[in-house]
Amino acid sequence: MKVEFRNPRISDAKRYLEILSHPNFTYFPAKPKTLKEEQDFLRMMKKLQKEKSQYNFAVLANGKHVGGAGIKINQQFPYICEIGYFVDHKYWNKGIATKSVQLLEKFIIENIDIVRIEIAPAKDNIGSCKVVIKSGYKKEGTMKKYLKIGDVYHDCCLYAKVLR
Numbered sequence: 001m002k003v004e005f006r007n008p009r010i011s012d013a014k015r016y017l018e019i020l021s022h023p024n025f026t027y028f029p030a031k032p033k034t035l036k037e038e039q040d041f042l043r044m045m046k047k048l049q050k051e052k053s054q055y056n057f058a059v060l061a062n063g064k065h066v067g068g069a070g071i072k073i074n075q076q077f078p079y080i081c082e083i084g085y086f087v088d089h090k091y092w093n094k095g096i097a098t099k100s101v102q103l104l105e106k107f108i109i110e111n112i113d114i115v116r117i118e119i120a121p122a123k124d125n126i127g128s129c130k131v132v133i134k135s136g137y138k139k140e141g142t143m144k145k146y147l148k149i150g151d152v153y154h155d156c157c158l159y160a161k162v163l164r
């Protein structure tokens, strides 16, 4: 399966809403409720991309829009960034998130002066923990009650990769 990135468009909002609204997205905090909310989010992302504080990509698999991936620069320590990704549940377990991590790292190495990449999946997000381990990230610890989804706090694992 060919996985590639393109810049998100405001017209992607409907597809993002469809992907992110699925109940299988147990450990993902971004749950847009309306098309307008997602359009506003995409507009804000465009602004943050111009300011070089966040970079977001639409993930395509064989040309079809199946997910999203992004990079958030740490505002206090700009040599550190956090990455994130999500994939339409119909396309899970085909290596798309793992390939997206490779593409994010390629973008980071070629475009941003980053020393350390972090990601903190919920401890029970088995699929995401597997993606980061497969991608060579090292577990540095557990962050208790780091992620709040609805009224529930989840423990997260801090994983990191040092580039140089």
Ligand SMILES: CC(C)(COP(=O)(O)OP(=O)(O)OC[C@H]1O[C@@H](n2cnc3c(N)ncnc32)[C@H](O)[C@@H]1OP(=O)(O)O)[C@@H](O)C(=O)NCCC(=O)NCCS
Pocket: 024, 025, 026, 027, 028, 084, 085, 086, 087, 088, 091, 092, 093, 094, 095, 096, 097, 098, 099, 120, 121, 122, 125, 126, 127, 128, 130, 131
């Ligand atoms: C987490 C997520 C991005 C993974 O995407 P994906 O494209 O399916 O990931 P990959 O196919 O690259 O790798 C997933 C790995 O986890 C494994 N896996 C998934 N669920 C599993 C489970 N319940 N138990 C054991 N292994 C599991 C897969 O078998 C695969 O490993 P393998 O290649 O060794 O077989 C996807 O499930 C998702 O979008 N979830 C909702 C959003 C989210 O949680 N994003 C991450 C926030 S940190």
